[in-house]
Amino acid sequence: LSYAGRMVMRTVEWRDGKIAMIDQRALPHEFIMAEYADYRQVAAAIRDMVVRGAPAIGVAAAMGLALASLQSLAKDRPALLRDLESAEKELRAARPTAVNLGWALDRMLRRAREVSLVSAGDVRVALVAEAQAMADEDVAVNKRMGVHGASLIRDGDTILHHCNTGGLAAVDYGTALGVIRCAHEQGKRVHVLVDETRPRLQGARLTAWELKQWGIPFTLIVDNAAGHFLRTGRVSLVMFGADRIARNGDVANKIGTYKLAVVGRENGVPIYSVAPTSTVDLALLDGDAIPIEERDPREVTDIGGVRIAPEGIAVANPAFDVTPHRYITGIVTENGIAYPPFDVSLPQLVESQ
Amino acid sequence: LSYAGRMVMRTVEWRDGKIAMIDQRALPHEFIMAEYADYRQVAAAIRDMVVRGAPAIGVAAAMGLALASLQSLAKDRPALLRDLESAEKELRAARPTAVNLGWALDRMLRRAREVSLVSAGDVRVALVAEAQAMADEDVAVNKRMGVHGASLIRDGDTILHHCNTGGLAAVDYGTALGVIRCAHEQGKRVHVLVDETRPRLQGARLTAWELKQWGIPFTLIVDNAAGHFLRTGRVSLVMFGADRIARNGDVANKIGTYKLAVVGRENGVPIYSVAPTSTVDLALLDGDAIPIEERDPREVTDIGGVRIAPEGIAVANPAFDVTPHRYITGIVTENGIAYPPFDVSLPQLVESQ
Numbered sequence: 001l002s003y004a005g006r007m008v009m010r011t012v013e014w015r016d017g018k019i020a021m022i023d024q025r026a027l028p029h030e031f032i033m034a035e036y037a038d039y040r041q042v043a044a045a046i047r048d049m050v051v052r053g054a055p056a057i058g059v060a061a062a063m064g065l066a067l068a069s070l071q072s073l074a075k076d077r078p079a080l081l082r083d084l085e086s087a088e089k090e091l092r093a094a095r096p097t098a099v100n101l102g103w104a105l106d107r108m109l110r111r112a113r114e115v116s117l118v119s120a121g122d123v124r125v126a127l128v129a130e131a132q133a134m135a136d137e138d139v140a141v142n143k144r145m146g147v148h149g150a151s152l153i154r155d156g157d158t159i160l161h162h163c164n165t166g167g168l169a170a171v172d173y174g175t176a177l178g179v180i181r182c183a184h185e186q187g188k189r190v191h192v193l194v195d196e197t198r199p200r201l202q203g204a205r206l207t208a209w210e211l212k213q214w215g216i217p218f219t220l221i222v223d224n225a226a227g228h229f230l231r232t233g234r235v236s237l238v239m240f241g242a243d244r245i246a247r248n249g250d251v252a253n254k255i256g257t258y259k260l261a262v263v264g265r266e267n268g269v270p271i272y273s274v275a276p277t278s279t280v281d282l283a284l285l286d287g288d289a290i291p292i293e294e295r296d297p298r299e300v301t302d303i304g305g306v307r308i309a310p311e312g313i314a315v316a317n318p319a320f321d322v323t324p325h326r327y328i329t330g331i332v333t334e335n336g337i338a339y340p341p342f343d344v345s346l347p348q349l350v351e352s353q
Numbered sequence: 354l355s356y357a358g359r360m361v362m363r364t365v366e367w368r369d370g371k372i373a374m375i376d377q378r379a380l381p382h383e384f385i386m387a388e389y390a391d392y393r394q395v396a397a398a399i400r401d402m403v404v405r406g407a408p409a410i411g412v413a414a415a416m417g418l419a420l421a422s423l424q425s426l427a428k429d430r431p432a433l434l435r436d437l438e439s440a441e442k443e444l445r446a447a448r449p450t451a452v453n454l455g456w457a458l459d460r461m462l463r464r465a466r467e468v469s470l471v472s473a474g475d476v477r478v479a480l481v482a483e484a485q486a487m488a489d490e491d492v493a494v495n496k497r498m499g500v501h502g503a504s505l506i507r508d509g510d511t512i513l514h515h516c517n518t519g520g521l522a523a524v525d526y527g528t529a530l531g532v533i534r535c536a537h538e539q540g541k542r543v544h545v546l547v548d549e550t551r552p553r554l555q556g557a558r559l560t561a562w563e564l565k566q567w568g569i570p571f572t573l574i575v576d577n578a579a580g581h582f583l584r585t586g587r588v589s590l591v592m593f594g595a596d597r598i599a600r601n602g603d604v605a606n607k608i609g610t611y612k613l614a615v616v617g618r619e620n621g622v623p624i625y626s627v628a629p630t631s632t633v634d635l636a637l638l639d640g641d642a643i644p645i646e647e648r649d650p651r652e653v654t655d656i657g658g659v660r661i662a663p664e665g666i667a668v669a670n671p672a673f674d675v676t677p678h679r680y681i682t683g684i685v686t687e688n689g690i691a692y693p694p695f696d697v698s699l700p701q702l703v704e705s706q
Contacts, residue, residue, distance in 0.1 A: 028663040029660070193669075196551070196653065196661075196662075197577070198549070198551060198575040198577055199575045204654070204661050204662040205661060208662050212663055212665075217667070218666070218667065219668065219669050220653055220654070220662055220667065220668045220669075221653070221668070221669050221670070222551040222552045222576075222608065222653055222670070223575075223609070224550070224551055224552075224607075224608045224609025225669065225670070225671055225674070226612065227611040227615065228608060228611060228645075228675075229669075231675075255575065255577045255578050255581060256575075256576075256577025256578070256580070258581060258616075259577065259579065259580035259612050259616050262580065262615060262619050263612050263615045263616065266615050292581075300549065300557070300573060300574070300575055301557070301573070303656040303657060303659065303661070304656060304657070304661060305659070306656065306657035306658070308549075308554050308557050308558060308656070309381065309549075309557040309561050310381040310561050310562050312565075313561055313565060313571070313573055314571065314573065315572065315574070316546075316573075316574050316582075317575070318581050321577075321578070321581040321584070322581075
C-alpha cells in the first residue's frame with residue numbers, strides 16, 4: 001500500500017519473527033503500524049478489526065500460526081503439532097463468517113503435518129515460509145482477479161462499491177477495488193460511488209482513503225442513497241467482495257450487500273462479487289448455513305466515540321448478510337469469471353488452479 | 354410530546370407572539386426548547402432542521418407567516434399583504450421537497466386575502482388563529498391516521514420503520530409512528546425495527562427516543578441491516594411517512610425509503626406510507642418532477658462533530674428519494690387508506706374531507 005505517494009507497507013507483513021499490520025481502525029486520520037509477537041494478540045487484532053477483509057484475515061491468521069510455532073517451547077514435532085492445534089483453534093474462533101480464515105489455517109496445518117518435516121525446527125521454518133508465500137500469492141491472485149474483472153468495465157463507467165475491498169482488505173492491491181484499480185491502470189476512465197458502509201464505515205474511511213491515493217475519482221454517499229443513484233440510471237455496475245461463497249453462488253458479504261444487490265438487479269444493473277477461490281466454500285451447498293457474526297452493539301450506538309442513540313436500548317448488529325445467487329450476475333476469481341449456474345462454474349474455477 | 358413521563362410541549366407551539374420549538378438536533382442527549390420572535394429565524398430553523406418532518410415544518414411555516422404579520426409595520430391591509438407575500442417566499446424556500454410547507458403557506462395566504470378581513474389588524478388576528486388551528490388540526494389528523502393505520506397491524510407484528518415519523522415529525526402524535534402508537538394503545542403487542550437513517554440519524558436519535566418513552570419495544574439496526582431482517586422473515590410490515598406524494602402514488606420520502614420498499618416487496622412484505630392528505634400533491638402526475646433537496650456534505654463526512662472521511666473529497670447527499678407507486682401496498686391518510694390504482698383512490702381521499 002502507498003501513503004502520501006510512496007509505498008509504505010502491506011496490510012499484513014512478516015518482519016523477523018513479528019507480524020506488522022496497518023491498524024485500520026485509525027484510518028483515515030492516522031497511519032499507525034501495530035506489531036505483534038504473540039499469536040493471541042493476532043487473534044485479538046482480527047477480532048477487534050485492526051485487520052479486516054477476508055483475504056487479509058486469512059494471511060494474518062496464517063502468520064499468527066507461524067508465530068505460534070516460534071512461541072511454542074515444544075522440543076519435538078508431535079509436541080509442536082499439539083501446540084499448533086490449540087493455537088489454530090484460537091485463531092479460527094476470532095471471526096466466524098469469512099471462510100478464508102479457516103482455509104488459511106487448514107493449509108498451514110496441512111503443511112505442518114507433512115511427513116518430510118522431521119524436527120520441530122523443520123516445522124517452524126516451513127510454517128514461516130508458508131505464511132510468507134501465502135502473502136505473496138495473495139497479491140498475485142488479486143492482480144489476476146483485477147485483469148479478469150477489468151474486462152467487465154468500459155471506459156466511462158460508474159461503479160457502485162460497497163465496504164472496503166482494496167489493498168487494505170487483502171495483503172495488497174485488493175479484490176473488487178483491485179478490479180477498479182486495474183481498469184484505471186489500463187487507462188479507462190472510471191468513477192466510483194463509494195457507500196460509507198455503516199456501521200464500521202469501511203467505505204467512508206478506507207475505500208475513500210485508498211481511491212484518493214490512487215487518483216481514481218469517486219463520490220462518497222450514505223448507504224441509503226445508493227438506491228436513488230441506481231434508480232436514476234447513474235450506475236453502470238455494482239461491485240463488492242465476499243466473505244464466503246457457497247457452492248450455488250450465494251454470497252455472504254458485509255451487511256448491506258443484499259439490499260444493494262436486490263435494488264441493483266431491480267434496475268437492470270449487473271452485480272459482481274470479486275473474491276479469490278479461497279473464499280469459495282464448496283462444502284456448503286447454499287448460503288443458509290453460513291454463520292452470521294453478531295458484533296458489539298456499540299458499533300451502532302456510538303460513532304467515533306460519540307454516543308448517537310439513547311442509553312439502555314436493544315440493538316441488533318449482524319456484520320454480514322447473505323445475497324442469494326439469483327441476484328449475482330457473475331463472480332470474479334483469479335481463475336476467471338463464474339456465471340450461472342454457479343454450482344457448475346464455481347467448482348470448475350476452484351479446481352482449475 | 355412527553356419527556357421523562359410527563360407531557361412537556363408540542364414539537365411546534367405558538368406562545369404569545371413567539372414560536373417555541375423542540376430543538377431536534379440536540380436529541381436524544383439534551384431536551385432544548387428554542388424560541389423565535391422573527392420569521393427569518395423560523396425559516397433558518399426549518400432549513401437547519403431544528404424542526405423537521407413534513408407535517409411539523411408545514412405548521413412551523415404557517416406560524417412563521419403569522420409571526421411575519423405581527424412583525425410587519427404595515428398600517429393597512431394591502432401593505433401587510435405585500436409584506437406577507439415577501440415573507441412567504443422566504444419561508445417557502447427553506448426546504449424544497451416536502452409539499453406540506455407550500456400547502457400550509459398557501460392556506461395562510463388564502464386566509465389573509467379573504468375579503469371579510471378589512472384592516473391589517475383583522476388579518477393579523479386571523480393569521481395567528483389560523484396557524485394555531487392548523488396545529489390543532491394536525492394532531493387530530495394524526496390521531497385519525499393512527500386509527501386507520503392500526504387496522505393493518507396484527508397482534509405480535511414486527512414493523513420495520515424508516516426515519517422519524519413520531520410526535521417530533523408532526524405537531525404531536527405522529528404519522529407512521531402514530532399508527533404504531535395507536536396499535537400499541539389498542540393493546541396489540543408490536544415490536545419496531547428502527548433503522549438509524551443516515552445521514553441525520555433520525556431513527557437512532559429521535560424514533561428510539563420516542564419509542565422508549567412510549568414503552569413500545571424496539572430494536573435499533575443500521576440501515577444496511579434492514580435487508581437481512583426482511584429476507585429472513587422477521588418483518589411483518591414496512592411503514593414510513595412521506596414528504597410529497599404524487600397523484601399516481603409515487604412517494605418522495607427520506608433517502609433510503611426506495612431501497613427499503615424494493616427489498617420489502619421482493620420479500621412479499623406489505624409496504625405502507627402514512628401521511629396526511631396535505632402531503633398529496635395532486636398537481637404532480639408522477640414523482641419524477643419532485644425536487645430532491647441536496648444537503649450539506651458534512652452531514653455525510655462528519656457525525657456528531659467527528660470527521661469520519663478523508664478531507665477534500667466529493668460527496669453527494671440527496672436528502673430524499675422517490676419510491677415508484679408499484680412498490681407501495683397502501684397509503685394511510687386521515688380520510689382512510691388508499692390502495693392502487695392510486696390515481697383514482699388518492700384524489701377521492703383528498704377531496705373527501
